[in-house]
Amino acid sequence: MIKINVNNKQHQVDVAGDTPLLWVLRDTLHLTGTKYGCGQALCGACTVHMDGTPVRSCSIPVSAAAGRKINTIESVDANAVGKAVQASWRKLDVVQCGYCQSGQIMSAVALLSANKNPTDADIDAAMSGNVCRCATYMRIRAAIHNAAKALA
DSSP states (O other), rough: EEEETTTTTTEOOSSTTSHHHHHHIIIOOOOOOOSOOOSSSOOTTEEETTTEEEEEEESHHHHHHHHHHEEOGGGGGGSSHHHHHHHHHHTOOOOOOTTTTTHHHHHHHHHHHSSSSOHHHHHHHTTTTOOTTTTOHHHHHHHHHHHHHHHO
């Protein structure tokens, strides 16, 4: 059994330690907001926060999450930054297909939690590991700026 803290709830999971965190979140804990994209930590669809830092859950073994605080998209609206990012996403109609958006939002929340007034370069750097196949990058950047203004 591996003990993990996900969205401020303690869980004991009976899986092999090398099972990717993504599959524990989706298949064991039924938190399906975190998406499988590439399985190689290249696209960012599976982004979650581990102790506040965005990580790719497809490449993190669940054993590495033991004793760490994991937050998924399901808990992102629990703080002002998450609420502001989600509101900006809706206001600026960022989503097209929506598949990558949970990972995009998780990366944006991490950025704005660390940097309340990011430049375009800051946003591009923070979001560079998140691929949007619909190419809404300009709207994503605008939504992050909008959320930053709302938090100011």
